[in-house]
Structure formats: C-alpha cells, structure tokens
Amino acid sequence: MVLSIVSATLQAQVGSIPPHFAYVAASIFLSLVAFRVWKFTIRPLLYPEEPRELPYWIPYFGHTFAYVRSGHDVVMQAKAYLNGSCEPFALQLKDRKMYFILHPDDSTTVYRNTTTMTFIKIVEQLQRTFRISETTMRIAWALPRSKEEDRVQTIAGVPNPGLKSLGDLSMDFWRTQVAGKEYGAIEAKFSRLIADDLAKEVALADKRDGVLKLLPLMQRVFLSAGLRTFFGEKLLEVDPDIVAKFIAFDDESWKLWFKWPLSHKMFANKQRVEDSLEKWLKLPREERVGLAYLVDTIEKTQLAIGTPVEDLARIMHLLVFIINTNTYKAAYWATAHLLTNSSIRDDIQSEVFEARQLIDSPRLSESYLSHLRNETPRIAALLHESLRYYSASSSIRLTLAPVAIGKRIIPAKSVVFIPFRPLHYDAEVFGSDVNLFNPDRFFNDKKLSSSQNFKSFSGGSSYCPGRVLARVEFAAFVGELLGAYNVEVVSECRVPTTDEKVPTKGILMPMSGEDLSVKISYKKA
Numbered sequence: 001m002v003l004s005i006v007s008a009t010l011q012a013q014v015g016s017i018p019p020h021f022a023y024v025a026a027s028i029f030l031s032l033v034a035f036r037v038w039k040f041t042i043r044p045l046l047y048p049e050e051p052r053e054l055p056y057w058i059p060y061f062g063h064t065f066a067y068v069r070s071g072h073d074v075v076m077q078a079k080a081y082l083n084g085s086c087e088p089f090a091l092q093l094k095d096r097k098m099y100f101i102l103h104p105d106d107s108t109t110v111y112r113n114t115t116t117m118t119f120i121k122i123v124e125q126l127q128r129t130f131r132i133s134e135t136t137m138r139i140a141w142a143l144p145r146s147k148e149e150d151r152v153q154t155i156a157g158v159p160n161p162g163l164k165s166l167g168d169l170s171m172d173f174w175r176t177q178v179a180g181k182e183y184g185a186i187e188a189k190f191s192r193l194i195a196d197d198l199a200k201e202v203a204l205a206d207k208r209d210g211v212l213k214l215l216p217l218m219q220r221v222f223l224s225a226g227l228r229t230f231f232g233e234k235l236l237e238v239d240p241d242i243v244a245k246f247i248a249f250d251d252e253s254w255k256l257w258f259k260w261p262l263s264h265k266m267f268a269n270k271q272r273v274e275d276s277l278e279k280w281l282k283l284p285r286e287e288r289v290g291l292a293y294l295v296d297t298i299e300k301t302q303l304a305i306g307t308p309v310e311d312l313a314r315i316m317h318l319l320v321f322i323i324n325t326n327t328y329k330a331a332y333w334a335t336a337h338l339l340t341n342s343s344i345r346d347d348i349q350s351e352v353f354e355a356r357q358l359i360d361s362p363r364l365s366e367s368y369l370s371h372l373r374n375e376t377p378r379i380a381a382l383l384h385e386s387l388r389y390y391s392a393s394s395s396i397r398l399t400l401a402p403v404a405i406g407k408r409i410i411p412a413k414s415v416v417f418i419p420f421r422p423l424h425y426d427a428e429v430f431g432s433d434v435n436l437f438n439p440d441r442f443f444n445d446k447k448l449s450s451s452q453n454f455k456s457f458s459g460g461s462s463y464c465p466g467r468v469l470a471r472v473e474f475a476a477f478v479g480e481l482l483g484a485y486n487v488e489v490v491s492e493c494r495v496p497t498t499d500e501k502v503p504t505k506g507i508l509m510p511m512s513g514e515d516l517s518v519k520i521s522y523k524k525a
C-alpha cells in the first residue's frame with residue numbers, strides 16, 4: 001500500500017519514469033527510511049547504554065566519504081547532533097563502526113586504561129597496513145616459550161628478560177633510542193646534520209640566486225639529516241634520490257591509512273623507497289657503518305627470527321616514516337609563522353642570539369645543544385602552537401572487552417579515536433583567541449603544553465617517545481637558520497593556507513602554489 005503510494009508519487013513527480021523503475025526506486029527509498037527509523041530512533045531507546053550514532057542514509061558506507069574529506073567537520077557535525085555534548089559517540093566508516101571520545105576527562109580515562117584498551121594491537125594493524133607479510137607478523141608477534149627458544153636472545157644476543165614478542169620488544173628499542181640511554185648520541189648527531197644539510201642547500205642555492213622554496217627546503221634538510229642520523233651515510237650513497245622518493249610517498253601516504261582504492265601511484269612510490277632500502281640492506285654489514293642503535297637492533301633481531309629482506313625493507317621504511325613524517329610538517333608551519341611575523345621573529349632571534357654564545361664553531365657544542373633543549377621557551381612555544389593549530393591527528397585504541405565511559409558502553413573489539421582538533425580548539429582552555437595563531441599562549445603559561453587538552457604527542461601508552469627529539473630538531477634548525485644566515489621572504493609575506501582537500505591523519509599540509517620563497521645568504525663574520 002505505502003509502496004504503491006510512493007511509487008505513484010514518484011511517477012507523478014518525474015513524468016517519464018517507467019512504472020517498474022518507479023517501483024524499484026520506491027522500494028529502495030522505503031527500505032532506507034525503515035533502516036533509519038530502526039537504527040537511529042527505535043534502537044537507541046532499546047539500548048540506551050550504546051553510544052549514540054550520527055545518522056546516515058547509506059548502510060555500510062555511512063559517513064566514509066565525508067570523513068575522508070574532513071574528519072574534523074564530521075566530528076563537529078556529530079557534536080552538534082548531540083546538542084554540543086561531549087559524550088562518546090559512533091560513526092559508521094566503511095564496514096566498521098568507530099567510536100569517538102571528545103571530553104578531556106574521558107580521554108584521560110582512555111589513556112589510563114591499559115588493560116582493556118590497547119595500543120599495541122593498533123601498532124600491529126599499522127604494520128599490516130604497511131604490507132609486512134602475515135608470516136613475518138605471526139613470528140614477530142609470537143611469545144617465545146622459553147629463553148632457549150627465544151632467537152632474539154640466542155641468535156641476536158639482545159636481552160629479553162620479560163620474554164616479550166619481538167613486536168612488543170621493539171617498542172622498548174624505540175624508547176631506549178629516543179627517550180633512554182641511547183638518546184644523547186642521536187640528538188647531537190641529528191642537530192649537527194641539520195646544520196650540515198642546511199649549509200649544503202644554501203651553498204647550492206647560492207650558485208643560482210640564493211632563493212629557495214621553504215617547504216621542499218625543510219623536507220630535504222629534515223629527511224636527509226634523519227636518514228643519515230639513523231641509517232649512516234651509505235644509504236644516501238646507495239640512493240641519492242631516496243629523500244625525494246620518500247616525500248613522493250609521504251605526500252600520498254593518507255591513501256594507505258584510508259585504504260583508498262586506485263592507489264597504484266602511492267604503492268609504486270612506497271615500493272621505490274623499499275627497493276632502495278633493500279639494496280642497502282643487501283650490502284655487507286661492514287660497508288654500512290654509522291647505524292643508530294635502533295636500526296642496528298631491529299635489523300639484528302628481525303634477521304634472527306628469519307624475516308626475509310623484503311619485509312625487513314618494509315620494516316625499515318616504517319621506521320623512516322615514524323621518525324620523519326610529523327616533524328618537518330610541524331617545523332614548516334612554525335618557520336612560516338616565524339618568517340612572516342616580525343614580533344615572533346624578534347623574540348626568537350634574541351633567544352637564538354643567546355644560545356649561540358655557547359656555540360663552539362664549526363661543531364655544535366654540548367652546552368649549545370643542551371641550551372637549545374632546555375632553555376629556549378620561545379622556540380618550544382612556537383612549535384607547540386604549530387602543533388595545536390595544525391594537527392589533525394588522533395590517538396587510537398582497540399577495546400579488548402566492553403568499556404564503560406560515563407553512561408555509555410563501548411563494545412569489545414572496537415576502534416576508539418581521540419581526535420586532537422576538538423581538544424585543541426577549546427576556548428575554555430586556550431582562550432578566546434583560540435582561532436588565532438599565537439605562540440605567546442604557551443610561553444605565558446608553561447603548564448599549557450601538559451594540559452589534558454593538548455594532545456599533539458598523544459598520551460598514555462602511545463605518548464610519543466620522540467617528542468623531545470622533535471623539539472630539538474626544530475630548535476637546531478631555527479638556531480642555524482637565524483643564527484648563521486640572513487633570511488628574507490621574497491614572495492608574498494603570508495603564511496600559506498592549509499590544504500583541506502587532501503585528507504590527513506597527521507599534520508595538515510599547505511595549499512600547493514602558496515609556499516613561501518626565501519632568500520638565504522651567509523651572515524658576514
């Protein structure tokens with residue numbers, strides 16, 4: 001009866017439509033209405049403890065397309081749908097229902113819950129998405145049954161007192177390298193190589209007109225220094241284009257995380273980086289000197305469990321990605337603001353001047369580096385404001401059992417997101433000028449960077465171990481740029497706008513064609 005009425009109405013509205021087509025269209029329309037009423041009106045009444053869901057019309061896909069275009073807009077739409085409440089809610093994204101936490105107190109509950117909300121499974125998922133083979137994954141994540149059977153100890157000679165899986169143990173390698181006893185060595189090396197790579201870029205530009213585009217300059221300097229610090233000099237000798245290849249992959253790496261169809265070019269670029277890493281890995285070990293503890297230990301332990309070289313190249317590529325993908329982007333925005341705002345520049349210039357009294361040219365002395373790390377609050381505030389303003393990232397957890405957050409219960413095996421942008425744009429915490437870029441807010445309130453609303457480096461078990469290194473990298477770059485050179489913006493003196501059309505799971509990128517051009521020349525002695 002209802003079907004006939006809708007079908008007839010459709011025919012009356014769209015004159016030329018054949019009756020059987022109108023019938024099919026009416027059936028689809030009525031099914032969708034029934035689905036929507038059941039799912040978003042009746043079901044919430046029957047199961048009030050389930051997190052509410054932002055309604056959608058198309059089953060399976062739900063909000064996928066809108067979310068890929070702008071995750072932040074969909075999250076804000078959901079918040080508005082819940083009348084501005086910050087309670088947990090759900091979004092249908094492709095075949096999965098994802099859960100979102102917006103309230104800072106709820107996010108603290110999530111970070112503290114390391115028993116039923118795990119990060120390690122997310123790391124496993126990340127490795128699968130990076131196409132590390134199932135066989136390697138199975139062996140790397142298996143728990144050794146005894147010390148004698150643990151090849152990490154017996155073959156690689158790496159201690160594993162807790163008999164952890166290699167996957168789990170690798171997180172300890174990371175912490176030892178970037179936040180433990182192996183940190184000092186890479187901090188000094190990375191900072192010196194940033195100075196070295198910047199000097200090479202300036203020397204090359206000097207032979208032309210001294211003008212450089214800021215984004216590619218920073219990509220090359222940070223990536224080249226990062227690769228040389230962790231992998232030694234040989235990798236860039238094996239493939240001098242590896243930096244450009246990684247950037248080509250990184251530009252489109254969102255397609256990998258969003259499992260985007262028709263991504264041949266992104267996969268080809270990914271493969272090109274891995275081919276170079278594989279070629280490097282196949283060289284005799286004695287030719288590959290200068291490896292950082294992390295790379296050395298990961299290579300040794302993966303080979304001990306029998307990981308084939310193609311997978312080892314993928315694992316090394318993931319290392320390259322984690323070390324590099326965020327820092328140059330955050331540093332780029334900070335530098336763009338610094339170069340286009342005279343008040344920010346004056347403040348930072350005086351901080352750099354003070355630090356460089358300690359420099360022991362041509363090498364950067366320990367006291368200079370320690371000053372950069374601990375006594376440059378203006379530089380730290382500038383980086384923090386860039387992260388607050390431009391990060392579109394989230395913390396992610398997987399529930400191992402049903403988890404209660406306030407009145408709602410998130411089911412077991414659910415993916416839970418804590419998106420940073422809603423926390424970072426909370427006027428109650430960051431002030432009424434929250435929509436403006438203002439590093440002073442972090443300089444004037446030193447506690448703001450540890451507020452539960454500032455989550456650029458995530459929290460709990462996934463609290464980024466590389467956060468100090470990232471800050472020192474930026475300080476070393478700024479110290480060098482303003483301390484050793486004259487820098488002048490020769491394009492329009494305006495910070496580029498963000499490219500909102502390219503999806504991201506990390507830090508936003510600038511619109512292409514809006515980059516700053518800078519003229520860099522040597523300071524007269």
Ligand code: HEM
Binds near residue numbers: 396
């Ligand atoms: C401004 C620069 C950086 C930002 C904004 C950043 C941000 C983050 C965030 C948000 C996470 C947590 C991800 C999650 O919860 O799902 C994370 C994890 C991590 N970060 Fe960073 N990071 C930066 C630089 C670095 C650097 C320089 C290193 C190392 C050299 C590093 C190493 C790691 C590691 C090892 C993890 C654990 C995640 C994993 O294994 O996948 N990060 N970072």
